Amino acid sequence: MPESTLVLNATAVQRALTRIAHEIAERNDAGSEVAVVGIQSGGVILSERLGRLLAGIWGHAVPTGVLDVAMHRDDLDQRFTPKVYPTNVPFDVTGKTVVLVDDVLFRGRTVRAAMDALNDLGRPKRIQLAVLIDRGHRELPIKADFVGKNVPTALNENIQVQLDESKGEDSVRLEKP
Amino acid sequence: MSWHRKHLLDIESLTPDEIITVLDTARAFKAVGERAIKKVPALRGKTVVNLFIEPSTRTRISFELAAQRLTADVINFSAEASSLKKGETLKDTARNLEALNADIIIIRHSATGAPHFLSRFLTASVVNAGDGAHEHPTQALLDTFTIREKKGKIAGLEVTILGDVLYSRVARSNIWALLKLGARVTLCGPSTLVPRVFEQMGCRVTCDVEEAIAGADIINLLRIQHERQRKTMFPSLGEYVSLFGLNKKRFKLTKPDVLIMHPGPINRGVEIDSEIADCGRSVILDQVTNGLAVRMAALFLVSGGKGPQEVSPN
Numbered sequence: 001m002p003e004s005t006l007v008l009n010a011t012a013v014q015r016a017l018t019r020i021a022h023e024i025a026e027r028n029d030a031g032s033e034v035a036v037v038g039i040q041s042g043g044v045i046l047s048e049r050l051g052r053l054l055a056g057i058w059g060h061a062v063p064t065g066v067l068d069v070a071m072h073r074d075d076l077d078q079r080f081t082p083k084v085y086p087t088n089v090p091f092d093v094t095g096k097t098v099v100l101v102d103d104v105l106f107r108g109r110t111v112r113a114a115m116d117a118l119n120d121l122g123r124p125k126r127i128q129l130a131v132l133i134d135r136g137h138r139e140l141p142i143k144a145d146f147v148g149k150n151v152p153t154a155l156n157e158n159i160q161v162q163l164d165e166s167k168g169e170d171s172v173r174l175e176k177p
Numbered sequence: 178m179s180w181h182r183k184h185l186l187d188i189e190s191l192t193p194d195e196i197i198t199v200l201d202t203a204r205a206f207k208a209v210g211e212r213a214i215k216k217v218p219a220l221r222g223k224t225v226v227n228l229f230i231e232p233s234t235r236t237r238i239s240f241e242l243a244a245q246r247l248t249a250d251v252i253n254f255s256a257e258a259s260s261l262k263k264g265e266t267l268k269d270t271a272r273n274l275e276a277l278n279a280d281i282i283i284i285r286h287s288a289t290g291a292p293h294f295l296s297r298f299l300t301a302s303v304v305n306a307g308d309g310a311h312e313h314p315t316q317a318l319l320d321t322f323t324i325r326e327k328k329g330k331i332a333g334l335e336v337t338i339l340g341d342v343l344y345s346r347v348a349r350s351n352i353w354a355l356l357k358l359g360a361r362v363t364l365c366g367p368s369t370l371v372p373r374v375f376e377q378m379g380c381r382v383t384c385d386v387e388e389a390i391a392g393a394d395i396i397n398l399l400r401i402q403h404e405r406q407r408k409t410m411f412p413s414l415g416e417y418v419s420l421f422g423l424n425k426k427r428f429k430l431t432k433p434d435v436l437i438m439h440p441g442p443i444n445r446g447v448e449i450d451s452e453i454a455d456c457g458r459s460v461i462l463d464q465v466t467n468g469l470a471v472r473m474a475a476l477f478l479v480s481g482g483k484g485p486q487e488v489s490p491n
Contacts, residue, residue: 068205070205070219071205071206071209071217071218071219071247071477072217072218072219073219076219076220076477076480076481076482077480077481077482078482079481079482079483080180080181080481080482080483081180081477081478081480081481082481083198083201083202084201084202084205084206084474084477085205086204086205086208087205087208116218117217120212120214120216120217121212121214122213
């Protein structure tokens with residue numbers, strides 16, 4: 001059995017998301033068009049929650065979408081074919097400030113692919129990045145604009161994010177082999 | 178979700194889970210075709226060869242466009258303009274193409290098993306685009322994709338395949354796919370073209386066209402494959418039209434929500450009346466659109482390497 005430590009409990013996840021929402025609101029003027037796009041599949045639930053929190057702060061609906069990056073990855077021939085999830089961005093991203101959302105920022109390859117995938121849908125005015133956990137070990141010059149918690153990790157460790165309401169309470173755990 | 182295969186050779190050897198994986202993946206690729214930018218970089222730098230030893234227009238174009246939309250480079254190779262005419266064997270032709278660093282070879286051949294033969298010695302991926310009267314896997318995948326899209330399911334549906342089943346690789350691949358996904362399949366046509374041996378695959382065989390179409394949720398019409406028939410299999414085309422053609426009188430017997438499918442090319446006035454081919458229940462052109470998405474999915478899936486399957490978020 002791998003050893004597992006709790007990094008964030010349900011209250012801490014909620015607090016981190018609320019803080020990120022306020023930071024997004026502070027960074028982007030009320031008038032600017034902000035959309036929230038979750039990266040499949042870990043960023044989907046987070047982006048929906050952030051969208052609702054931002055709508056509460058601004059008092060108007062915030063467009064949200066989901067983006068799959070399997071077709072834009074650079075490692076197709078280095079692993080078994082990844083599962084392709086649907087992309088659903090039901091608004092024009094051109095001219096908007098798009099906040100990309102993922103659960104864990106690690107090597108940065110997924111975010112690189114996500115920026116390419118997003119550019120195929122239109123030309124956002126700017127792209128920002130929000131992640132619940134930054135675990136380090138970047139392989140590309142990518143940095144998150146909004147971070148829930150920085151968690152130093154070893155390469156062989158694993159971050160388990162549990163956000164699906166149907167499967168129990170929110171939690172983030174660090175697993176050591 | 179599971180796809181660990183390097184080749185797509187037939188439907189017979191696929192599991193239901195693998196078929197569903199192709200259909201789910203194709204759904205994402207269909208969405209790509211509906212965007213302003215219809216191209217993704219998934220196969221950037223890869224070379225795809227269309228090795229068509231038997232003539233084809235729509236399948237070749239569909240595969241060619243699918244490869245281009247995945248950003249692969251495509252070479253088209255047809256038998257008429259090749260060294261096969263000069264006596265080169267299929268094996269040597271394929272080895273030569275591989276020596277040009279082809280990553281995927283899409284083959285259509287009049288001989289059953291030609292793709293399987295290539296897959297045994299090539300390091301490139303092999304995709305079957307039709308081998309003799311054996312299988313045409315991407316056609317069955319696009320047909321099941323279309324049924325699933327229009328009906329929301331496949332299990333429990335009544336599918337009637339009407340026409341030249343004996344010489345049809347489309348029929349064989351469709352039968353495998355439909356049965357694996359839980360549909361019931363009825364085959365109908367002249368007894369010479371729909372022998373009872375198909376009952377061993379798990380289909381129902383009948384020569385009563387009215388009965389075969391009356392209860393069907395889907396009617397898949399097949400063209401008479403004159404090019405494969407070594408002898409006359411029925412008295413005359415006129416007799417076939419009057420006994421088995423889908424005309425307006427017979428169409429009245431069908432369910433109000435029946436789907437009319439045809440792999441093309443259609444012979445208007447033979448297996449199907451012109452008006453029925455163009456009516457609201459016909460999904461013949463949807464099949465063409467979906468064929469592109471399914472072929473993108475197939476090329477994408479066979480391009481995977483070896484390693485951890487799930488792209489873990491961290």
